[in-house]
Amino acid sequence: MALNRRRVAAAFLATALALGAQAQEKSIVVASTTSTEQSGLFGHILPAFAKSTGIAVRVVALGTGQALDVGRRGDADVVFVHDRAAEDRFVAEGYGVDRRDVMYNDFVLIGPKSDPAKVAGGRDVAAALKAIAAARAPFVSRGDKSGTHAAELRYFKDAGVDPGEGKGSWYRETGSGMGPALNTASSMNAYVLADRGTWLAFRNRGELRIVVEGDTRMFNPYGVILVNPAKHPHVKQAEGRAFMDWIVAAEGQAAIAGYKVGGEQLFFPDAKR
Amino acid sequence: MSTFGAVFGEAFRLIGALDLALLDIVWLSLRVSLSAVLISTVVALPFGAALAVTRFPGRDALVVTVNALLGLPAVVVGLAIYLLLSRAGPLGTFGILFTPAAMVVAQAVLIFPLIAALARQAVADAWREYAEQMRSLGAGPVASSLALLHDLRFSLVTIVLAAFGRAIAEVGAVMIVGGNIDGVTRVMTTAIALETSKGDLPLALGLGIVLLGIVLLLNVGAHLLKERAQRHHA
Numbered sequence: 450m451a452l453n454r455r456r457v458a459a460a461f462l463a464t465a466l467a468l469g470a471q472a473q474e475k476s477i478v479v480a481s482t483t484s485t486e487q488s489g490l491f492g493h494i495l496p497a498f499a500k501s502t503g504i505a506v507r508v509v510a511l512g513t514g515q516a517l518d519v520g521r522r523g524d525a526d527v528v529f530v531h532d533r534a535a536e537d538r539f540v541a542e543g544y545g546v547d548r549r550d551v552m553y554n555d556f557v558l559i560g561p562k563s564d565p566a567k568v569a570g571g572r573d574v575a576a577a578l579k580a581i582a583a584a585r586a587p588f589v590s591r592g593d594k595s596g597t598h599a600a601e602l603r604y605f606k607d608a609g610v611d612p613g614e615g616k617g618s619w620y621r622e623t624g625s626g627m628g629p630a631l632n633t634a635s636s637m638n639a640y641v642l643a644d645r646g647t648w649l650a651f652r653n654r655g656e657l658r659i660v661v662e663g664d665t666r667m668f669n670p671y672g673v674i675l676v677n678p679a680k681h682p683h684v685k686q687a688e689g690r691a692f693m694d695w696i697v698a699a700e701g702q703a704a705i706a707g708y709k710v711g712g713e714q715l716f717f718p719d720a721k722r
Numbered sequence: 723m724s725t726f727g728a729v730f731g732e733a734f735r736l737i738g739a740l741d742l743a744l745l746d747i748v749w750l751s752l753r754v755s756l757s758a759v760l761i762s763t764v765v766a767l768p769f770g771a772a773l774a775v776t777r778f779p780g781r782d783a784l785v786v787t788v789n790a791l792l793g794l795p796a797v798v799v800g801l802a803i804y805l806l807l808s809r810a811g812p813l814g815t816f817g818i819l820f821t822p823a824a825m826v827v828a829q830a831v832l833i834f835p836l837i838a839a840l841a842r843q844a845v846a847d848a849w850r851e852y853a854e855q856m857r858s859l860g861a862g863p864v865a866s867s868l869a870l871l872h873d874l875r876f877s878l879v880t881i882v883l884a885a886f887g888r889a890i891a892e893v894g895a896v897m898i899v900g901g902n903i904d905g906v907t908r909v910m911t912t913a914i915a916l917e918t919s920k921g922d923l924p925l926a927l928g929l930g931i932v933l934l935g936i937v938l939l940l941n942v943g944a945h946l947l948k949e950r951a952q953r954h955h956a
Contacts, residue, residue, distance in 0.1 A: 478820055478903075487916070487919055487920050492904070507901070507906050507907075509820060509901035509902070509903060510902065522808045522810040523808070523809030523814070524808050524809050524810075524820065626919055628918070628919025628920050628921060629918070631921060632919075635921070650920060651920060652920060653923055654921070683817065
């Protein structure tokens with residue numbers, strides 16, 4: 450019987466440990482994208498924000514579409530994403546307020562060294578995608594309604610190619626985040642559209658390298674939006690706004706500009722002050 | 723690149739470095755999964771035993787359902803719990819989505835069928851042997867269940883360990899309801915998924931080896947305790 454009592458005590462102890470572990474600190478939940486989290490940007494800038502305000506930022510990294518959905522359901526206080534059309538829709542539908550420009554990076558087209566579609570060195574992303582489709586060279590798509598996926602579909606439209614026709618052959622939708630899509634492309638030597646940040650931080654490159662960059666269309670702006678407190682009253686408005694104010698102010702913008710991987714700056718602050 | 727050499731190098735480096743962030747992640751993994759196992763066990767063992775010793779209409783259907791739920795994908799459990807705990811969901815007011823508490827709930831639900839189904843089978847087998855005897859002693863279903871559970875306690879340890887293994891190894895549910903937030907809800911499995919995403923495969927597998935080592939240590943501990951208790955009671 451002593452053993453049983455001890456077991457019950459252990460059960461209560463462990464339960465208390467698990468449930469009571471949430472420290473009562475000031476914090477907000479930011480739904481953001483894999484590109485900002487996996488490139489290491491948040492790890493670089495958030496400690497500075499926490500130090501100056503005492504607010505901890507809890508980042509849930511998802512695709513842009515999913516991040517906006519988390520905001521729509523009221524499960525985040527702030528969304529920090531990169532798909533202008535979807536962001537404007539989010540605000541227009543009343544789910545978010547006070548959208549602000551924060552920074553941009555750019556997309557790069559990644560491909561294998563063998564370059565079966567002969568697109569390396571070009572600057573025109575639409576022409577490159579057209580050549581890839583014509584060569585029926587393997588192309589890995591995110592296929593997850595992320596900001597990068599939306600950009601890819603825009604470029605295919607510019608190229609006058611319907612990638613849906615290539616499904617099952619050269620066009621491969623993985624339905625996964627940027628990293629997994631890059632892993633897949635790396636293992637099948639396929640072309641893939643990536644944001645530069647994730648690409649630079651990515652370790653499993655294999656035969657892959659940048660084949661097309663510098664097209665002005667590949668400019669990739671990030672915005673920050675407060676989840677509408679009128680729709681979701683529990684949203685931590687003051688702390689959320691503190692974060693948004695900080696990231697578009699001099700200190701936050703400098704922190705963004707100061708983040709480098711291998712000496713290369715990943716994100717370029719462009720908040721309008 | 724000799725990947726596997728790098729993996730083991732990475733694993734030993736991780737253990738040797740005794741990185742604080744890693745310790746936090748390990749500790750959270752253990753806390754979440756042990757809590758889930760304890761909560762689930764407290765409910766699922768009596769439930770499984772009751773299924774074994776009682777007869778009521780629809781009982782067979784219930785048994786089959788519980789057995790079938792063994793095949794429940796973790797990601798489905800995660801999604802269901804996410805929708806329940808979301809601010810827009812019925813339990814949203816608790817505000818526990820993206821916290822360790824939500825992860826405990828998801829894992830507890832995930833392993834409930836496992837504990838219940840295996841406990842039911844174990845108790846049912848024993849019940850066939852002792853039903854006569856229990857009835858002659860005038861023991862009702864509650865007393866019989868408790869007596870059989872007590873009798874089977876050493877076999878039940880294995881069931882509970884299996885449930886713990888499923889809980890600490892799953893990634894689909896905790897990823898969705900926890901959100902893999904650095905320092906808050908990041909556990910071993912979601913950290914492994916993240917490093918895989920970053921293409922740092924040696925670090926990801928190194929973490930996997932650390933996780934395996936922890937589970938192994940826990941199993942060794944449970945085994946020794948069980949052996950000692952068994953000798954003590956023999």
